[in-house]
Amino acid sequence: MFVKTQPARARLAPTVVLLALACALAACNKDTPADPAATAPGASTPAAGAPPPPAVSDTVAAMGADQLREAASAALREQRLYAPAGNNAMEYYLALRDKAANDPAVASALTDLMPYALIATEQSIGREDFIEAQRLYALMEKTDAKAPALPRLKQTIAAQQQAVAQRAEQEEARTEQEAQRQAELETQRREEQQRAQQQAAAQLAQQQAADREAAQRAAAARETQQQAAAQPAAPPPAASQPAAPPPRPTAGDLTPISTPQPRYPAAAARRQQSGEVQIEFTVGTDGSVTSARVVRANPPRVFDREALAAVKRWKFEPLDAPVTTRRTINFKPGAGG
Numbered sequence: 001m002f003v004k005t006q007p008a009r010a011r012l013a014p015t016v017v018l019l020a021l022a023c024a025l026a027a028c029n030k031d032t033p034a035d036p037a038a039t040a041p042g043a044s045t046p047a048a049g050a051p052p053p054p055a056v057s058d059t060v061a062a063m064g065a066d067q068l069r070e071a072a073s074a075a076l077r078e079q080r081l082y083a084p085a086g087n088n089a090m091e092y093y094l095a096l097r098d099k100a101a102n103d104p105a106v107a108s109a110l111t112d113l114m115p116y117a118l119i120a121t122e123q124s125i126g127r128e129d130f131i132e133a134q135r136l137y138a139l140m141e142k143t144d145a146k147a148p149a150l151p152r153l154k155q156t157i158a159a160q161q162q163a164v165a166q167r168a169e170q171e172e173a174r175t176e177q178e179a180q181r182q183a184e185l186e187t188q189r190r191e192e193q194q195r196a197q198q199q200a201a202a203q204l205a206q207q208q209a210a211d212r213e214a215a216q217r218a219a220a221a222r223e224t225q226q227q228a229a230a231q232p233a234a235p236p237p238a239a240s241q242p243a244a245p246p247p248r249p250t251a252g253d254l255t256p257i258s259t260p261q262p263r264y265p266a267a268a269a270r271r272q273q274s275g276e277v278q279i280e281f282t283v284g285t286d287g288s289v290t291s292a293r294v295v296r297a298n299p300p301r302v303f304d305r306e307a308l309a310a311v312k313r314w315k316f317e318p319l320d321a322p323v324t325t326r327r328t329i330n331f332k333p334g335a336g337g
Contacts, residue, residue: 053135055142057086060095068096072109082117082139083132089113090139110143118149125153125160133157251325254283255317262310262329268302272333275299277307282324287316295326303331 063071072092075081080088090113097106117140124133137153268275281292292311294304307329 053085053131053138055135055138056091056095056098059086060091061098063092063095065096065099068092068099072096081113082120082136085135090117090143094139094142114140114143114147117143118153121153122156125156128160128164130157130161130164248321249319249323251323253319254323254325257287257315257317259314260310262303262306262331264331264333265303265306268331269333273299273302274330274332275303276328276330277303278326278328279307279311280324280326281311281314282322283316283319284322285319287318289314290322303329306331 060068060071069092071087072089075087075089075092082088082090085091090110093106093109093113097103097110100106117136121133121136121140124130124136133153134157137150137157140147140153141150275298277294277298278296279292280295282290284290289312292308294308297304297307310329311327
């Protein structure tokens with residue numbers, strides 16, 4: 001606690017407390033979450049041409065010397081070295097220096113606080129929190145207007161502000177381009193929909209016209225049929241009567257040219273087995289057998305194959321029309337070819 005009657009202790013207290021807080025400051029800066037509204041790009045960019053904020057708020061400047069000493073001591077204990085605005089040790093000491101310019105304890109305390117303000121300024125620039133960076137810059141400038149870091153900080157703040165502004169312009173341009181692209185896509189989609197609807201309407205009209213034409217043709221056909229049915233049928237003239245077709249050839253017209261006998265199956269021959277097969281076959285106009293099938297066989301499936309094979313080789317005199325007939329072929333042991 002700072003008391004007027006203890007100047008030596010008052011000079012020592014800020015330095016002791018600052019040294020104790022040196023290790024805690026970095027952790028405090030890392031662990032304390034930044035205000036999202038303050039760190040959002042563009043949200044913390046001051047308006048162009050706006051005057052820089054005062055280093056010491058009017059409320060702090062209006063406080064008395066003793067009140068400022070007590071407030072500065074409390075701020076150090078609570079690690080409020082340079083923030084928040086209007087309630088930090090640097091502002092209290094700067095206001096106290098305005099009231100007690102020759103107090104070495106105040107000057108020593110401000111000298112000790114400068115490095116932390118410098119770190120905090122650079123961190124604010126890195127977060128693109130330019131309002132906070134300019135506030136801290138103002139604290140440093142009021143503390144020591146000839147501090148070596150000030151020109152660099154001022155240039156960095158200006159450069160970063162310009163970069164953020166350019167980035168915002170580029171983002172705005174991209175947004176406009178995207179909006180234009182979406183508008184063009186929407187226009188294209190509507191044009192394609194319109195063309196598709198026009199094409200569908202044309203196809204529908206064609207289909208409806210075709211349906212109407214088909215219905216008209218069907219109605220005309222029905223009317224023609226009704227008219228024809230209502231008129232009596234006239235007998236055809238005798239001269240137009242078709243001539244009677246010539247008689248079709250029969251099995252008696254078949255004149256064989258070659259009728260080879262079927263081969264006697266070897267298995268049936270070994271068993272001295274006999275039998276017969278009735279074959280139905282058709283003789284074409286060229287005299288050859290065009291088709292043949294087994295009608296009846298006794299015993300079944302013993303002589304069928306040989307009988308069919310023999311009949312299909314038969315030849316007859318040419319005919320005017322095909323003739324279908326049946327023949328029975330007998331198989332007896334010792335009589336086969």
